[in-house]
Amino acid sequence: KQEVTQIPAALSVPEGENLVLNCSFTDSAIYNLQWFRQDPGKGLTSLLLIQSSQREQTSGRLNASLDKSSGRSTLYIAASQPGDSATYLCAVTTSGTYKYIFGTGTRLKVLA
Amino acid sequence: EPEVTQTPSHQVTQMGQEVILRCVPISNHLYFYWYRQILGQKVEFLVSFYNNEISEKSEIFDDQFSVERPDGSNFTLKIRSTKLEDSAMYFCASSVRLAETQYFGPGTRLLVL
Numbered sequence: 623k624q625e626v627t628q629i630p631a632a633l634s635v636p637e638g639e640n641l642v643l644n645c646s647f648t649d650s651a652i653y654n655l656q657w658f659r660q661d662p663g664k665g666l667t668s669l670l671l672i673q674s675s676q677r678e679q680t681s682g683r684l685n686a687s688l689d690k691s692s693g694r695s696t697l698y699i700a701a702s703q704p705g706d707s708a709t710y711l712c713a714v715t716t717s718g719t720y721k722y723i724f725g726t727g728t729r730l731k732v733l734a
Numbered sequence: 735e736p737e738v739t740q741t742p743s744h745q746v747t748q749m750g751q752e753v754i755l756r757c758v759p760i761s762n763h764l765y766f767y768w769y770r771q772i773l774g775q776k777v778e779f780l781v782s783f784y785n786n787e788i789s790e791k792s793e794i795f796d797d798q799f800s801v802e803r804p805d806g807s808n809f810t811l812k813i814r815s816t817k818l819e820d821s822a823m824y825f826c827a828s829s830v831r832l833a834e835t836q837y838f839g840p841g842t843r844l845l846v847l
Contacts, residue, residue, distance in 0.1 A: 653833045665825060665840035666777070673833070711777065715833060720765070720790045721779035722836065 624649045624716050628725035635702055636733050643697040643728045645712035650690050653715040656722065657686050657697050660709045669697070669710075674717075702732045736760045738839035740826050746845045747816055755811045755842045757826030766809045767827040767836060768801065770794075777825065783809065784832075816846045 625648045635641055645655070654673045658666040670679045670686040672695065678687040685698040695712060709729045713722035739758045747753050759766050768780040781791040783801055800812045809828075813820055823843050827836040 656835065658838070663843075666827075666838040668835050668837060671835045713777070720767070720782035720784075720832060721792065722769070722777075723779070724777040726776050 624652075624714060624723045626712060626714055626723050626725035628710075628712060628728050630728060631726065632729040632731075634731045634733065637702060637704060639702050639732075640698070640700050641702055641730075643699070643710050643730070645695045645697070645725055647693045647695075647714050647723075649716055650693050651717050652690060653717050653719075655686075655688055655695050655712060655714045657684075657695075658711040658713065660711055660727070662709075666711065699730075702730075704732045704734045707731050738826055738828055738837050740824075740839040740842050742842060743840065744843045744845075746847065749818060749846055750815050753813050753816055753844065755813075755824050755826075755844070757809045757811070757839055758807050759809055759826065759828030760837055761807070763828035763830050763837075765789075765829045765832060765836075766801075766803070767829075768811045769825045769827065769838075770822040771825065771841075772819075772822045780811070780824075813844075816844075818846050820844060821846045 627646050629644045656671045657669040672679050672688045683700040688695045709727040711727045713724045741756045766783040771777045781795045782789045798814045802810050823841045825841045826839045829836045
């Protein structure tokens with residue numbers, strides 16, 4: 623059964639710092655991995671999607687990497703800003719299924 | 735930019751009542767999903783829908799739940815007889831194809847009293 627874990631659960635950093643969020647999954651037979659952002663009481667905003675055949679994806683200040691064999695993905699945020707404060711979720715789909723399995727998220731606070 | 739919309743944003747209902755949550759997926763998307771998030775817990779998959787039928791459902795999605803695409807644009811989740819533990823944020827999502835990016839709506843916060 624696929625399980626997704628995110629570490630740390632919460633993170634507080636000063637503005638301008640580069641940071642790394644971690645996601646690990648137990649079953650390496652994934653189809654893809656998606657990173658989301660969730661603001662308090664709001665929906666999920668898709669940030670990056672990495673297919674199982676890819677090693678990384680970049681969008682602006684965000685870079686996500688995927689190491690399927692070790693069951694890990696990282697989300698790198700460069701030059702963090704207070705507007706980046708949110709909960710970041712990773713989710714995976716496993717081959718042969720339609721559903722995303724979500725992690726519990728990392729709650730990020732960027733201090734001005 | 736096209737987006738998934740959901741109505742209502744909030745719904746309060748009495749235990750045992752039926753509720754219908756509505757979603758309008760992105761227009762050219764073919765796969766539709768419902769997820770839910772109980773306060774403080776993980777987002778959980780409920781059901782996926784493709785070609786006018788359920789393609790996958792979780793153990794949460796029991797006989798009290800049903801989904802429908804009544805016309806070319808709406809996608810609904812019905813809970814026949816709500817329980818206290820159905821209180822959660824319900825998210826609709828859609829994707830163009832399987833294994834493509836899933837785009838989520840803003841959610842409907844359901845409170846069952």
